[in-house]
Amino acid sequence: MQNAVSSSDKIRNRAAWVSAIASVLIFAMKVFAYRLTGSTAVLSDALESIVNVIAAIVALFVIRFASQPADENHPYGHGKAEYFSSAFEGGMIFFAAIMIIGEAVKALIYHEPTQQLETGLLIVGGAALVNLALGLYLKRVGRTHQSDALKASGAHVLSDVLTTVGVMVGLGLVLLTGIQWLDPVIAVLVGLQLAYAGFKIVRGSLGGLMDQQDPASLEQLAEAMEKNRVPGVINIHHLRVIRSGRFHHVDAHMVVPEYWDVSQVHAMTGDFEAAVVKDYEFDGELVFHLDPCKKSYCDSCQVPQCPIRLQPFRQKPDFSVKSLTDDPAPTNQGTHDRSGSSQTN
Incomplete structure (x- = not known):
C-alpha cells in the first residue's frame, strides 16, 4: 500500500508541474494576442x-506539502493544506474579476479601438485548446488521486476555456458588426462570470476546512459498510468524518452484542474496519465507540443462536447516509468503549 500511495503522490506532483508550465505558456499566448489587438x-x-499561473505555482508547493505523512504535530496528515490552496485560488479569481471589470469600464469611457482581430482570434483559440486539454487532465488526476487542489485548478481552467470562448464570440461580433463597444461589454460579462466562479471555489474550500460533510463520500462510505456488514455489526450511528485531503478520519458508534467479550468484539471490529477502508475511495481510518445492544435491537439483529434474545429477528435495516449519521431509534443506556482503528497509508 505504501508504494501505491507514493506513486499517487508522484502523479499529483507531476500534474502540478504540468499545470504550472502550461499556465505560463497560455498566459504568454494571451498577452501576445492582447498586444496585437488592444x-x-x-x-x-x-x-x-495570471491567476492560473500564480495558482499553479502555489498548488505545486501545496501538493508537495500535503503529500507528507502524518507526524506528531499533524496526526491526521497535512491534507487540509489543499483546501487553503483552492481557497487562495478562488480569492485570486475574484480579485481578477474586479480588475477585469475595472479595465472594461475604462475602455467603455475612453473608447479604445481594437485591431488585427483575425490574428488575435487564432492565437486565443489556440490557447483555449491547450487550456481545454489541461483542464480535463487536472480534473481526471484530481478525481482519481483525491486531490482537492487539482480538482479546483481543473475546474478553474475549464471555466477559463468558457471565458475564452466568450471572448472569441465577442471579437467575432466586433469583426462582423464593427461595433467597438461590444468588446468592453464582453469583458464585463467575463468579469461577472469569474466573480461567481471564484465565490463557488472559496465556498467549497471553506467547507473542507470546516469539515462540512461531503454527501458523495458519505454515500460511498455507507455502501462500503453495508457491503462488509457481518452479524456482529448490529447498528452504526452518529457517524462523523474529518477530511484531511485524501485522508479521512471516520468516527462512529457501533452497537455490538452485549454478551460478547472484548477479544471477540476487537477481532470483529478490526476485520470490519479493514474491509470498509479497502472498499472506500479515500485513505483513512475508522474508530468506533462500542455500545452494548441492551436487548433493544433483537428484531433487527442477525446474530445466530443469541442466548439473550427477547424477540425473533424480523428485518435488517440497510445502512444509509441518514441512518449512519443520525442517532439510533432505540435508546441505548450503556457506556461507550473505544476500539482500535484500521488505517491505510
Whole structure:
C-alpha cells in the first residue's frame, strides 16, 4: 500500500508541474494576442491567466506539502493544506474579476479601438485548446488521486476555456458588426462570470476546512459498510468524518452484542474496519465507540443462536447516509468503549 500511495503522490506532483508550465505558456499566448489587438476582452482573458499561473505555482508547493505523512504535530496528515490552496485560488479569481471589470469600464469611457482581430482570434483559440486539454487532465488526476487542489485548478481552467470562448464570440461580433463597444461589454460579462466562479471555489474550500460533510463520500462510505456488514455489526450511528485531503478520519458508534467479550468484539471490529477502508475511495481510518445492544435491537439483529434474545429477528435495516449519521431509534443506556482503528497509508 505504501508504494501505491507514493506513486499517487508522484502523479499529483507531476500534474502540478504540468499545470504550472502550461499556465505560463497560455498566459504568454494571451498577452501576445492582447498586444496585437488592444482588445479589452482579450486583456480580461489574459488577466485570468495570471491567476492560473500564480495558482499553479502555489498548488505545486501545496501538493508537495500535503503529500507528507502524518507526524506528531499533524496526526491526521497535512491534507487540509489543499483546501487553503483552492481557497487562495478562488480569492485570486475574484480579485481578477474586479480588475477585469475595472479595465472594461475604462475602455467603455475612453473608447479604445481594437485591431488585427483575425490574428488575435487564432492565437486565443489556440490557447483555449491547450487550456481545454489541461483542464480535463487536472480534473481526471484530481478525481482519481483525491486531490482537492487539482480538482479546483481543473475546474478553474475549464471555466477559463468558457471565458475564452466568450471572448472569441465577442471579437467575432466586433469583426462582423464593427461595433467597438461590444468588446468592453464582453469583458464585463467575463468579469461577472469569474466573480461567481471564484465565490463557488472559496465556498467549497471553506467547507473542507470546516469539515462540512461531503454527501458523495458519505454515500460511498455507507455502501462500503453495508457491503462488509457481518452479524456482529448490529447498528452504526452518529457517524462523523474529518477530511484531511485524501485522508479521512471516520468516527462512529457501533452497537455490538452485549454478551460478547472484548477479544471477540476487537477481532470483529478490526476485520470490519479493514474491509470498509479497502472498499472506500479515500485513505483513512475508522474508530468506533462500542455500545452494548441492551436487548433493544433483537428484531433487527442477525446474530445466530443469541442466548439473550427477547424477540425473533424480523428485518435488517440497510445502512444509509441518514441512518449512519443520525442517532439510533432505540435508546441505548450503556457506556461507550473505544476500539482500535484500521488505517491505510
